[in-house]
Amino acid sequence: MITAGDLEALRLTLMLAAASTAVLLLLGTPLAWWLARTQRRGKFVVEALVALPLVLPPTVLGFYLLLLLGAKGPLGGLLSSLGLRPLAFTFGGLVIGSVVYSLPFVVQPIQDAFVRVGPRPLEVAATLGAGPLDRFFTVALPLARPGLLTGAVLGFAHTLGEFGVVLMIGGNIPGETRVASIAIYDHVEALDYGGAHGLSLLLLGLSFTLLVAVYGLNRRVRVMRA
Amino acid sequence: MRPLLLLWLLALAPTLPAAELRVAVAGNFAPVLERLAPGFEQGSGHTLRPSSGSTGRLYAQIVQGAPFDLFLAADAARPAQLESRGLVVPGTRTTYALGxxxxxxxxxxxxxxxxxxxxxxxxxxxxxxxxxxxxxxxxxxxxxxxxxxxxxxxxxxxxxxxxxxxxxxxxxxxxxxxxxxxxxxxxxxxxxxxxxxxxxxxxHPPIEQQAVLLRDSEAARALLGWLLTDTTQAQLRALGYDSP
CATH class of the missing domain: 3.40.190.10 (Periplasmic binding protein-like II)
Structure with missing residues (x-):
C-alpha cells in the first residue's frame, strides 16, 4: 500500500516541516518579542501582516510567491544574475512558501507567551544588573518556553498540512517537491485509493500525535503553575 | 407583488426550452471550447457550464457521481473505462479531435x-x-x-x-x-x-480525444453533433488539432 515513492514524499514532508520550523523559530521569536514589547503605534499593522496567511487563500500566496521566486521575479532574477537557479520548483522555494504560510501559527503563541511573562521579571533582572541580551536569553526565553514549544509544534504540524501553496509553486517533482499532501492528491486523482489511504492514515496519525503532545504539554505546564 | 411575478415569468419563459449543459472538459480543450462556445450557444439557445481539469481528475469525479452532462476527455482510455463501468449513454463515445x-x-x-x-x-x-x-x-x-x-x-x-x-x-x-x-x-x-x-x-502515441454523453438530453446530443460538424472541425484544425 505504501510505495517507495510515498515514503520519499513523507520524508520530504518531514524535512520541509523541520526546516520551516527552524527558520520560523529563528525569525519568529525576535518578531514576537518585538510585537510583545513595542509601544509603537503602528504595531497593529505588523500584527495584521503576520496574521494575513490565516485568511488568504493559499492560491493567492502561491501565485505571488511564484511570481516572486520565478526566473522573471525580483528574487528569482537576482539569483539568476548571481548564477544560481531560481527558487520556484525547488525545496528551498517550498521552505520560503511554508515560512510565510505558517508564520502566524508560530509568532502568535510566542508573542502571547512573552506578553504573559510581563515586564516585572525583566525589570527585576535589570535591577540585578542583567543586560538586555542577558535578560532575553536567561529570563524571557525560559519563561516563555510553553509558548515557544506550542509555536514550534503548531508551525511543524501546519506545514505538514500544506497543500495549496505547494501545488502552485512546487511543480510536483518526485524527491524534490512532491510532498505527502501532493502525493495523496495524485493517488486520489488516479483512483488509487489504497495508496491514498496509506499516506493519509500516516499523516492523520502523525498530526494527531503532535497535537496531543502540544495540548498535553500545555496542560502539564498549567498544572505546574497552579 | 403582481408585477414582480410577471417579471419573473417573463424572465423564465424564454429559458424553458433552452438547457444549461454541464461539461467536464480536459485542460487542453477548455480554452478552445470557451472560444468556440458562443457559436453553439447562439445557434442552439443552450448555455454551457464548463469545468476544466486533467482528464484523470475529471474521470475520478465522474466515477464519484459528479453531475456532468458531457465529458470532453483528452484521451480514449478514460471514456472507454467509463463506458465499461456503465456510466455513459451507450453508443455516444466519439473521437472529436486528435491532439x-x-x-x-x-x-x-x-x-x-x-x-x-x-x-x-x-x-x-x-x-x-x-x-x-x-x-x-x-x-x-x-x-x-x-x-x-x-x-x-x-x-x-x-x-x-x-x-x-x-x-x-x-x-x-x-x-x-x-x-x-x-x-x-x-x-x-x-x-x-x-x-x-x-x-x-x-x-508519440496518438492523443485521441474522445467525448461521451453522461446524461442523455437533446441539448447534450446537439453539442456532441455540433463538435463533429465540418464547420467546427475546420475551426479545430485552424487551432492546431487534427480531425479524426
Whole structure:
C-alpha cells in the first residue's frame, strides 16, 4: 500500500516541516518579542501582516510567491544574475512558501507567551544588573518556553498540512517537491485509493500525535503553575 | 407583488426550452471550447457550464457521481473505462479531435536552438503535464523516452496538474521549456514569445480525444453533433488539432 515513492514524499514532508520550523523559530521569536514589547503605534499593522496567511487563500500566496521566486521575479532574477537557479520548483522555494504560510501559527503563541511573562521579571533582572541580551536569553526565553514549544509544534504540524501553496509553486517533482499532501492528491486523482489511504492514515496519525503532545504539554505546564 | 411575478415569468419563459449543459472538459480543450462556445450557444439557445481539469481528475469525479452532462476527455482510455463501468449513454463515445504536442521555449530563437536545449547541460527546467493524470503528459513522456531525453529531463521535470498548469509554468517564465498542447500556443499567441516546434504525430502515441454523453438530453446530443460538424472541425484544425 505504501510505495517507495510515498515514503520519499513523507520524508520530504518531514524535512520541509523541520526546516520551516527552524527558520520560523529563528525569525519568529525576535518578531514576537518585538510585537510583545513595542509601544509603537503602528504595531497593529505588523500584527495584521503576520496574521494575513490565516485568511488568504493559499492560491493567492502561491501565485505571488511564484511570481516572486520565478526566473522573471525580483528574487528569482537576482539569483539568476548571481548564477544560481531560481527558487520556484525547488525545496528551498517550498521552505520560503511554508515560512510565510505558517508564520502566524508560530509568532502568535510566542508573542502571547512573552506578553504573559510581563515586564516585572525583566525589570527585576535589570535591577540585578542583567543586560538586555542577558535578560532575553536567561529570563524571557525560559519563561516563555510553553509558548515557544506550542509555536514550534503548531508551525511543524501546519506545514505538514500544506497543500495549496505547494501545488502552485512546487511543480510536483518526485524527491524534490512532491510532498505527502501532493502525493495523496495524485493517488486520489488516479483512483488509487489504497495508496491514498496509506499516506493519509500516516499523516492523520502523525498530526494527531503532535497535537496531543502540544495540548498535553500545555496542560502539564498549567498544572505546574497552579 | 403582481408585477414582480410577471417579471419573473417573463424572465423564465424564454429559458424553458433552452438547457444549461454541464461539461467536464480536459485542460487542453477548455480554452478552445470557451472560444468556440458562443457559436453553439447562439445557434442552439443552450448555455454551457464548463469545468476544466486533467482528464484523470475529471474521470475520478465522474466515477464519484459528479453531475456532468458531457465529458470532453483528452484521451480514449478514460471514456472507454467509463463506458465499461456503465456510466455513459451507450453508443455516444466519439473521437472529436486528435491532439498535437508542441515543444515550446520562450527564450529560443530558432528550431535548432530549441531542440539543442533538450541536451543542454545542466538540463533545463522542463514543464510537462502529469503523465499519470493527463494524456498530454503521457504523450510527452513517451516522446521523451523514445528520443532518449527522459533520463536527463524526466526526473527534474515540473509536472503540471493538467496541461493548462504546465503551459502556465512556461508562460510565467518559471520553466525554460515546455511540452504543451499546440492549440494553447495558437490561442494565446500574443503571450507566447519564442519558438515552438510541433512534435510530429508519428513520434508519440496518438492523443485521441474522445467525448461521451453522461446524461442523455437533446441539448447534450446537439453539442456532441455540433463538435463533429465540418464547420467546427475546420475551426479545430485552424487551432492546431487534427480531425479524426
Amino acid at each position: 498535437r504536442l508542441a515543444l515550446w521555449s520562450p527564450a529560443a530563437d530558432d528550431v535548432d536552438a530549441l531542440l539543442a536545449r533538450l541536451q543542454a547541460q545542466p538540463p533545463p527546467r522542463l514543464a510537462i503535464a502529469n503523465p499519470r493524470l493527463a494524456p498530454y503528459g503521457a504523450a510527452a513522456r513517451a516522446w521523451l523516452v523514445n528520443e532518449g531525453h527522459w533520463a536527463a529531463l524526466g526526473p527534474g521535470a515540473v509536472r503540471g496538474e493538467n496541461i493548462a498548469q504546465a503551459f502556465h509554468f512556461v508562460a510565467s517564465g518559471n520553466a525554460e521549456l515546455g511540452l504543451v498542447a499546440l492549440p494553447q500556443l495558437r490561442l494565446f499567441h500574443e503571450q507566447t514569445p519564442g519558438i515552438a516546434w510541433t512534435v510530429p504525430a508519428t513520434l
